[in-house]
Amino acid sequence: FELVLSSGNTIYGYVTRPDASLYSEQCFPAVVMVPGGINPGMKDGKGPNATMLAEAGMVVLNFNAEGRGSDTAGEKLSEGQQGFNGHQDQDALKDVFNYALGLEGVLKTNVGISSFSYGITMAAGFVGRYPDLPIKYLVDGEGPHNSYTTCHEPRFRHGDYKKYKTVEAIFGRKSTHQDQSAENLAWWAEREADKFIGNFKGKYLRIQAEWDHAQTPESQDQVAEYAQYETADPPWWQNKHTSDMVNAAIAGGVP
Numbered sequence: 001f002e003l004v005l006s007s008g009n010t011i012y013g014y015v016t017r018p019d020a021s022l023y024s025e026q027c028f029p030a031v032v033m034v035p036g037g038i039n040p041g042m043k044d045g046k047g048p049n050a051t052m053l054a055e056a057g058m059v060v061l062n063f064n065a066e067g068r069g070s071d072t073a074g075e076k077l078s079e080g081q082q083g084f085n086g087h088q089d090q091d092a093l094k095d096v097f098n099y100a101l102g103l104e105g106v107l108k109t110n111v112g113i114s115s116f117s118y119g120i121t122m123a124a125g126f127v128g129r130y131p132d133l134p135i136k137y138l139v140d141g142e143g144p145h146n147s148y149t150t151c152h153e154p155r156f157r158h159g160d161y162k163k164y165k166t167v168e169a170i171f172g173r174k175s176t177h178q179d180q181s182a183e184n185l186a187w188w189a190e191r192e193a194d195k196f197i198g199n200f201k202g203k204y205l206r207i208q209a210e211w212d213h214a215q216t217p218e219s220q221d222q223v224a225e226y227a228q229y230e231t232a233d234p235p236w237w238q239n240k241h242t243s244d245m246v247n248a249a250i251a252g253g254v255p
Contacts, residue, residue, distance in 0.1 A: 002076075005066070005095045007088065011078035013063030013096065014042050015103065016050040023057055029110035029136075030059035030100045034093065036117030036141075038084055038170065040064040045074035048116075059106050063096050065089045065122070084171060085121035086190035093126040097133065112137035112202070117213060118144060120193045120245075128196025137203040140245065142213030145194040149241040151175035154215055163214075194244050198252020208242045215241065 001013050018028055031053065035041045047062025054060050066080030066088060083089040093113070100111050113135060115123035120143025127138050144150040153175050156164040168174055176188050189195065197204060 001099070003063075003095060003099055005080075005092050007066070007080065007091065009066050009078065009080035011064055011066060011080075011092060011096075012042070012069060012076035013061055014046050014050070016046055016054040016060040016062075017105070018054050018057050018059070020105070027105055027107040028057055028059050029112075030061065030103065030106045031111070032061045032063075032093065032096055032100055032113050034113060034115035034119035034123045035062075036115075036119050038068070038082060038118070040069040040075065040078075042069065042075050059100070059103065061096060061100050063092075065092050084191065085118065085125070086187075087125065087129075089122045090125035090129060090190075093122055094130055094133070097126070097135065101134070109134065110136050112139065114139040114141070115143060116141040118150060120144070121150070121191045124193035124196040124200075125190065127202065128199040131199050131201045135200070135202045137205065138197075138200060139205045139207065140193075141207045142209065142242075143193055143245065144214070145241045145245045145248070146192040147175040147188045148177050149215060150191070151177075152214070153177050194248040197245060197249045198254060200249070200252070200254050202254075204249045204254045206242060206246055 001015060002010050004010050033041055033047050041047050041062040042064055050060040050062055064078040066078050067082035069075050069077045071077050100106060101108055113123050120140045123138055127135050151167045152163040173184055173187065176185055
């Protein structure tokens with residue numbers, strides 16, 4: 001599908017549907033998928049997990065946010081500039097969600113959002129800024145909760161600068177921990193998921209591996225090495241960006 005956003009730009013997406021002949025229901029639940037990083041949502045026309053979820057009986061929407069995608073076969077470059085999951089992309093997600101609500105064969109009372117990794121920034125901003133929309137649930141797959149974790153600040157403080165510099169190059173800016181200018185604080189204020197999740201009126205599910213996604217340590221082999229940091233002022237806390245998101249949701253009364 002192609003969709004003209006509230007911004008006036010046209011974005012491209014893909015709907016994957018169940019085989020209606022396999023089901024007695026005429027209406028199906030739907031889910032809008034938000035990719036990790038600042039990546040396009042479509043790959044070769046579809047998105048990750050689309051076929052699996054459709055076979056399970058869901059209508060699945062994948063899309064390329066503004067400025068994302070390519071003109072290769074099966075994937076189109078959406079109009080506009082990269083929004084880095086801020087308000088611009090959150091508003092685009094709102095338009096895609098409303099598009100999903102209007103699709104034939106979609107159960108209007110069972111439409112949700114599923115995000116992976118940094119995609120939670122777009123997803124949480126959307127559900128928190130538009131709490132009155134009928135968003136049934138948000139599934140958050142290991143998303144970083146603020147600029148500290150997004151920028152790999154725990155690695156930086158441990159002396160591992162590679163991933164921090166990689167992320168800094170992508171965003172063109174530092175975390176708020178290192179740059180507390182008004183401009184940088186305002187930019188990140190649109191992009192810190194824990195600031196928005198408490199306003200959500202649907203149900204929130206966090207999915208998390210034993211060790212924090214993309215954060216140190218990444219295996220149990222590193223437990224002893226990092227044990228010293230579980231004391232005062234650690235650069236890394238086990239599962240902290242998971243617990244901070246869950247606690248922020250609970251504080252807001254989110255089920």
